[in-house]
Each structure stands twice: as C-alpha cells, then as structure tokens.
Amino acid sequence: MPHPHTPGLHRLADETYAYLQGTCATGYSNAGLVCSGDEALLVDTLYTLGQTRQLLSAIAESVPAVDICWVVNTHHDGDHWWGNQLVADALIVSSTSAAQTMRHAGPETVVPFLSPDTDPRLRAILEPFDFAGITPTYPTITFDGELELTVGRRIVRVIEVGPAHTIGDVIIHVPDQGVVYAGDVQVFGGHGVVHSGPIDHCIRACDTILELDADTIVPGHGPVGGKPEVIRVRDYLERVRDHATAAHQRGQSPAEAAREFGFAEFADLEFAERVILNIGAVYREINGDGTPGAGQLLHQMVDLEESLKTRVSA
Ligand SMILES: [Zn+2]
Known part of the structure; x- marks a missing residue:
C-alpha cells in the first residue's frame, strides 16, 4: 500500500493515524x-488555532469515541505546539530542554517577521497564518532520555534525539504497530532544516530511527514514508556536512557554498534554498562563535531561492 501524502487523517495501522x-x-x-480503547495520544498540535481545530475535528469525525489523554510535542518550533491550549486537559509531554526553550518561543517570536520593515520575501512565508488568540500552553510532564507511556493497553515510547533539528527533539515509537513519528528530524519530499545541530546528531537520529526497524x-x-526515505535524509545530511566542511576549509562564504551544492542529486526535494540554513549550521559548528546567525542566513535563503529560480528558468 503506498504511503499517504494527501491532506487529512490517514489510518496507518491498527488504531494508529497520521494527520x-x-x-x-x-x-x-x-x-x-495513537489510540487504544477509548484513550488516545496526540503527537503535536499545529501552528495556529485554526489548523489545530481542523485537526481535532478530523479526529472527532473519524475516531469519535476517544479521549485525548496525552499530547507529546516533538520540539519547541511553534508549528508543533502553538495549538496546545485546545487540548489543555491532556497531560502534555516534551523533553526538558524543549519545554525550557518554549518559554522563549511563543507567538511573539513571529512579530519581527511580520513587520512592514521586513524583507517582503521573508514576510510572505508567514503571512498565510493567523496567529491570533494563541496562549502559550506548556508541557506538564518533561523528561530526559526516554519515557514509556501507556495509552489504554498500548505502550508508546518517547525517545529524546536532540539536540539535532532543535535543542530538545523527541521521536515517538509505537512498537506493536511499527510506526515512528519523527518530528522535524525527518522531512520527506523537501529539504529539512538543521536549526541547533550538531548535524552529526541529525545523522545519528536517522540511525536511531532505522534501528527501531519500523516500516512506517x-x-x-x-508525506508518510519508510526506511528508504530515512536513508535518503541521512544521505542528504552527510552530503551537506561534507560539502559545507570542504567549502569552509576553502574559505567560501555560506552563500557561495550553497550555490555550489550538488542540487542535481536531490532534485526531487522541494525548498532547495533551505540548504543554506544547513550549510550555515555546519559553519556555526566549526566557527564556534555563533556565526553565521540564523537571521542573516534567512535573508541569504530568499536570495538563493531567487537565484535558483532563475537558474531553472534560464
Ligand atoms: Zn516543523
């Protein structure tokens, strides 16, 4: 059966779904x-209250008899927890470092991007979203390392793999169904982003997922994928790491390094301009002084996007 990719709630295995x-x-x-009997665990809420309401109504329509007792936030990026207030009766779980970072990662962080002074190309990324009404609602249970939860009669494992994509990433493993919810340490069909790094931890997170031997x-x-997609993410990250390390050694800027990345090999992945954020993360690791900063890289990302477009149309 092909893996689902269309919008909406999809049944992946027994009582196990992806939205x-x-x-x-x-x-x-x-x-x-993830459900068992009348109990359910929700992996992540979404960026806006509107998105999260749609998610909850899709659940209510397809799986009406369950009560969401647990929510696990995979990390502190707003698109994975800003809807928490709509499931505030549940026990909300994250890693300790994700929960700490959330205190400084509420909706106020998007305000500078929406200001009229901001580069309109950057503003356009966030303009489709309505952030009104969000009250940051933080995890009530935090852990380090690994946590086992019981949902009805089902065991669900929460495994910390950060710092990788962000400082406190976790993945969720449903052993009896062979399903892993990976959060943003896996993005399929597009370039993912290494925010905190180190990039080697992102590569290690791929290995951790593969070792769980889950099919979904x-x-x-x-879209939903399997082991081949995880191996592809690992290949991509290794390629970014090696390319960026060599370019740094040659004294190239992140923008120069990004323009020379081997895009042809990853032509099936959308949002190619994000590679500059990942090259920048490797540079930051080597420099050890916080440079290049994320803000600077975002501006260079929209420049790169434009130059890649002209390259394709030329
Ligand atoms: Zn995300």
Whole structure:
C-alpha cells in the first residue's frame, strides 16, 4: 500500500493515524494519533488555532469515541505546539530542554517577521497564518532520555534525539504497530532544516530511527514514508556536512557554498534554498562563535531561492 501524502487523517495501522497538511512548506506540519480503547495520544498540535481545530475535528469525525489523554510535542518550533491550549486537559509531554526553550518561543517570536520593515520575501512565508488568540500552553510532564507511556493497553515510547533539528527533539515509537513519528528530524519530499545541530546528531537520529526497524515513518513535514526515505535524509545530511566542511576549509562564504551544492542529486526535494540554513549550521559548528546567525542566513535563503529560480528558468 503506498504511503499517504494527501491532506487529512490517514489510518496507518491498527488504531494508529497520521494527520497531514499536504505540503512540506513552512508552517504546515504533520500530527499523529495513537489510540487504544477509548484513550488516545496526540503527537503535536499545529501552528495556529485554526489548523489545530481542523485537526481535532478530523479526529472527532473519524475516531469519535476517544479521549485525548496525552499530547507529546516533538520540539519547541511553534508549528508543533502553538495549538496546545485546545487540548489543555491532556497531560502534555516534551523533553526538558524543549519545554525550557518554549518559554522563549511563543507567538511573539513571529512579530519581527511580520513587520512592514521586513524583507517582503521573508514576510510572505508567514503571512498565510493567523496567529491570533494563541496562549502559550506548556508541557506538564518533561523528561530526559526516554519515557514509556501507556495509552489504554498500548505502550508508546518517547525517545529524546536532540539536540539535532532543535535543542530538545523527541521521536515517538509505537512498537506493536511499527510506526515512528519523527518530528522535524525527518522531512520527506523537501529539504529539512538543521536549526541547533550538531548535524552529526541529525545523522545519528536517522540511525536511531532505522534501528527501531519500523516500516512506517511519519515525518514532521511531508508525506508518510519508510526506511528508504530515512536513508535518503541521512544521505542528504552527510552530503551537506561534507560539502559545507570542504567549502569552509576553502574559505567560501555560506552563500557561495550553497550555490555550489550538488542540487542535481536531490532534485526531487522541494525548498532547495533551505540548504543554506544547513550549510550555515555546519559553519556555526566549526566557527564556534555563533556565526553565521540564523537571521542573516534567512535573508541569504530568499536570495538563493531567487537565484535558483532563475537558474531553472534560464
Ligand atoms: Zn516543523
């Protein structure tokens, strides 16, 4: 059976679901639902209250008899927890470091991007979203390492793999159904982003997922996949790491390094301009002084996007 990719709630296995928003563009993340009897665990809430309401009504329509007792936020990026207030009766779980980072990662962080002074190309990324009414609602249970939860009669494992994509990433493993919800350490169909790094931890997270030997992997963004998609993400990350390390050694800027990346090999992945964020993360690791900063890289990302478009149309 092909893996689902269209928007909506999809049954993956017995009482195990993925909710997809049908694109791996910024702000359109996936969610998951694991049920047993009348209990359910929700993996991630979404970027806006509107998105999260749609998710909850899709659940109410297809799986009406369950009560969401648990929510696991895979990390602190807003598109994975800003809808928490709509499921505030549940026990909300994250890693300790994700929960700490959430305190500084509420909706106020998007305000500078929406200001009229901001580069309109950057503003356009967030303009489709209505952030009104969000009250940051934080995890009530935090852990380090690994946590085992019981949902009805089903065991669900929550495994910390960060710092990788962000400082406190976790993945969720449903052993009896062979399903892993990976958060943003996996993005399928598009370039993912290494925010905190180190990139070697992102590569290690791929190995951790592969070792779980699950057949179904739900990425943080993009269509559902399996082990081949995880191996592809690992190949991509290794290629980025090696390319960026060599370019840094040659004294090239991140923008120069990004323009020379081997895009042809990853032509099936959307949002190629994101590679500059990942090259920048490797540079930051080597430099060890916080440079290049994320803000600077975002501006260079929209420049790169433009130059890649002209390259294709030329
Ligand atoms: Zn995300």
